[in-house]
Amino acid sequence: MSFATRGFSGRRREPDTRLPPGQTLVQDWPVLSAGPTPHVDTADWEFTIRDETGAEHRWSWDELLALGVEDVTVDIHCVTHWSRLDMDWRGVSLDKVFENVESEHEYVMAHSYGGYTTNIPLEDLLDGKAWIATEADGGPLDPEHGGPARLLVPHLYFWKSAKWLRGLTMMPDNDPGFWEQYGYHLYGDPWKEERYW
Amino acid sequence: MTDHLDGNVLAGALSEVFTGDVTAARARCGGCGRMSVMAEAMVYTNAPGLVARCAGCDQVLATIVDTGDRLILSLAGLTAIELRR
Numbered sequence: 001m002s003f004a005t006r007g008f009s010g011r012r013r014e015p016d017t018r019l020p021p022g023q024t025l026v027q028d029w030p031v032l033s034a035g036p037t038p039h040v041d042t043a044d045w046e047f048t049i050r051d052e053t054g055a056e057h058r059w060s061w062d063e064l065l066a067l068g069v070e071d072v073t074v075d076i077h078c079v080t081h082w083s084r085l086d087m088d089w090r091g092v093s094l095d096k097v098f099e100n101v102e103s104e105h106e107y108v109m110a111h112s113y114g115g116y117t118t119n120i121p122l123e124d125l126l127d128g129k130a131w132i133a134t135e136a137d138g139g140p141l142d143p144e145h146g147g148p149a150r151l152l153v154p155h156l157y158f159w160k161s162a163k164w165l166r167g168l169t170m171m172p173d174n175d176p177g178f179w180e181q182y183g184y185h186l187y188g189d190p191w192k193e194e195r196y197w
Numbered sequence: 198m199t200d201h202l203d204g205n206v207l208a209g210a211l212s213e214v215f216t217g218d219v220t221a222a223r224a225r226c227g228g229c230g231r232m233s234v235m236a237e238a239m240v241y242t243n244a245p246g247l248v249a250r251c252a253g254c255d256q257v258l259a260t261i262v263d264t265g266d267r268l269i270l271s272l273a274g275l276t277a278i279e280l281r282r
Contacts, residue, residue, distance in 0.1 A: 033200060034241050034248040036255065079245050159245055179245055183262030183269030196264045 016085075018075055020190035023083040029137070030082060031144045034178065038113040038164050042148045047132070048167040051103045059097070061148070064132065067096040072131055074154035076161070077190040088138060091131035091152055098126060105170035109177060110151050113164040118177035119186065120153060120160055122170075129155060132165060157188040157195070204238035204249060210261045214270060217280055224278040228256030235259075235278075 019025060042061040049057040059067075072089040108125060110118050124130065133152040134141060141147030146163025153160045159179050180186050185194040204220050211219040220236040231253040238249040238258055246262035251274070258274040272278065 030243075032244050034244045034246075035250060035257075037200065179262075182246060182260040182271050183264065184245060196262065196267070197269065 018085055019083055020077055021193050022081060022195075023077055023190065024081055026082040026084060029084065029145065030078070030080075032078065032080065032159075033144070033163075034116065035114055037143050039143050040113050040148055040164065045148050045166075047097075047149070047165065049097070049101050050167065050169045051101060052105050052170055052172070057101055064092055064097075064149070065134070067092050069134065070131075072133075072152070074152070076154050076158050079157040079159055079184065079188070079190075079195050087136065089131065089133045089152055090135035091133035091149075093128065094125040094130045094132065095128065097132065103170040105172050107171040107174045109169045109171055109175065110160075110162040110165060111167045111169065112162050113166045116162055116164070116178050118151075118160050118162050119171070119174055119180055120156070121174065121187075124153060124156065125168075129153065133161075155189075157185075157190050159184065160188055200243070201239040201241045201250070204234070204236040204240055206240045206242060207235060207238070207247060207249060207259070207261070210247060210263065210268060211270075213268060215280065217282075219278075219280070222279050222281065224258065225276040226251040226253060226256055226258060227274050227276045229254035230276070 045061045047059045047064055069090050069092055073086055075085045076087055077083045106122050108120050108122050131152040132149050134149050149165050151162040151165050183196055185196055188194050208220045221234055223232055223234050225232050228251060231251055237252050239252055241248040246260050248257060249259040251258055256274050260271045262269040
């Protein structure tokens with residue numbers, strides 16, 4: 001009669017297999033910031049990739065959008081233990097941005113308006129894994145969430161998705177960015193709980 | 198909306214590391230040279246760690262990352278800090 005008693009025991013909730021270890025699901029979008037929020041108008045916004053020769057590849061706001069904006073639905077995982085699932089974004093794939101950039105270097109430092117930095121291996125930005133996001137939750141990115149444009153690298157902890165993105169610098173070595181210098185993991189895979197040094 | 202607090206918010210975490218009250222300690226900013234007590238710093242707490250910035254120039258003076266079983270402390274933005282006996 002086990003099938004009869006099962007009904008009284010209540011339905012056991014299966015662990016959500018989309019939540020990495022140590023994460024809690026949230027419905028809101030917490031704002032985290034290590035400094036004052038820059039307010040950058042899209043008319044003044046500029047994005048630059050600097051390669052090892054010192055050459056700079058530049059895009060204005062309109063030039064970036066002209067590369068092609070795509071819809072993206074991804075899960076995001078913050079190192080402070082919250083996760084959001086199926087979050088809607090719009091942005092430009094880094095594959096398009098890097099289409100005409102030649103570099104032998106395998107690492108990238110992302111730079112933000114306001115001075116924030118974070119380091120990422122180049123291969124983690126390519127092959128459909130990362131975007132320059134300009135919209136989230138159906139509207140333009142608010143400054144407090146990194147607008148007008150932020151990096152979106154959803155397979156790594158969210159501190160790697162630098163807010164207020166202004167440029168990428170190619171690096172020969174995996175030098176640490178802001179949080180990576182101050183105690184956070186050099187890579188930051190949420191499924192391996194790579195939170196700290 | 199104020200997005201930061203004053204340096205007194207550092208007291209709890211720093212009391213685990215230093216014997217005296219570090220928020221009353223004077224320190225010199227490595228960016229602009231401003232000398233002030235740590236309590237005057239602007240501290241961003243809604244972040245993966247505490248980030249104390251100079252009230253004069255915004256430079257990061259100190260960071261504290263709490264890993265649970267460790268505190269990772271950086272004072273790299275300070276030229277010097279005066280700890281009273």
